Amino acid sequence: MSPPQDRPAVTQETLARDLSQLGLSPGDVVFLHSSLKSLGWVEGGPDAVIDAFLEVVGGEGLIVVPTFTWCFAHGGPARFAFDPRETPSRVGKITDTLWRRPNAYRSAHPTHSIAAIGHRAQELVAGHDKTSTFGKDGPYGRYVEWGAKILFLGVDLCCNTALHAIEDWLDLPYLQVEEAIVKGPGDTPQIVDVTKSPSGDRDFYRRDSKVERLLRQAGIIRRGKVGAADTLWMPSQEMVEVVVKGIYQEPxxxxxxxxxxxxxxxxxxxxxxxxRESRPQV
Ligand SMILES: [Zn+2]
Incomplete structure (x- = not known):
């Protein structure tokens, strides 16, 4: 297959160049939200995109993606039992390709699993199960502690799941307990409780949300093009700082x-x- 005549080819090489220009460096930890089709026609498909990221962050770097399955027992789109070894990711082709690689580690969370490749990948996903979707002692706490960059490749801030982690760490009263379906012993479907699940509405599920404006004003969003994709990233630690301060101001x-x-x-x-009453700390 060849690229359309009217557009320049996007390759692993051009993607790696774009990512470096955007500010990614060797040793980076990157949490990647992505849309493959936003890049234009990519020679080598999702694998070329993954390889470009791995090339730029190098052997000391780490690439992390959501591989959410939403295997909720009631009302979810996926009424089948979650198995981290076979359930497809429902958040894009790049994420679904990454977790299937032999050197990837995927967590066992029934609705909000993640996958990682690179330095400390196994350590990052360890213990991520139904008891804590976004807990401080799980992958979200670890990647922030490790200074990850949160990158939005052709997608906007509506999918910024790290905001749910802040809700969890501040123990906000609107996270819910939900039932999910997992494969139990002998592959029998089993219903389990997922604690602190991010159900219900949020302002940031829409563009130009209050928190998006706050992050823009704080000046921590870096922007650029990767292939044809409008891309942005921000440092996770600064994001947490800005959003927590924002929540103290406006709960x-x-x-x-x-x-x-x-x-x-x-x-x-x-x-x-x-x-106001508990003044919770992250
Ligand atoms: Zn609402």
Whole structure:
């Protein structure tokens, strides 16, 4: 297959060059949200994209992707039992290709698993199971501690799951317990509770959200082109700092202000009370 005549070819080499120009370096830890089709026609497909990232961060670097499956027992799109060795990722071709590589490690979380390749990959995903989706002692806490860059390749900040980690660390009252389906002993489907699950609405699921404006004002978002994709990234530690300060100022920052949003209406006042009374620390 050859590239369309009217567009320049996107290759592993051009992608690696673009990523370096955007500010990625050897040794980086990168949490990658992605859309393959946003890049234009890529010679070598998703594998070329993954190889470009691995090339730029090098042997001391680490690439992490969400491989969410949303295997909820009720109301989810995927009513089948989760198995980290076979359940496809539902968040894009790049993520679904990455976890299948022999040197990738995938976590066992039934709805929000992640996968990683590179330095300390196994350590990153360790212990990520139903008991804590975004817990500080799990992958989200580790990658922030390791100074990860959160990168949005052709997607916008609506998919910034690290914001759910901040909700978890501040113990905000609107994370829920949900039932998920996993493969139990003898491959029998088994229903398990997932604690602190990010159900319900959020303001940042829409463009130009309150938190997006806050992050823009803080000046921590770097932008550029990778292939044809509008791409941005920000340092996770600075993001956590800015958002936590923002939540102290406005506790319902991550909830929406739309009229008639039952979820956000229900949890607005309990969230304000929780932040004002408990002053939780991350
Ligand atoms: Zn809402």
């Amino acid at each position: 319902a920052l991550l909830l929406c202000d739309r009229e008639g949003c039952e979820f956000c209406d229900r949890y607005r006042q309990p969230t304000i009370d929780h932040i």
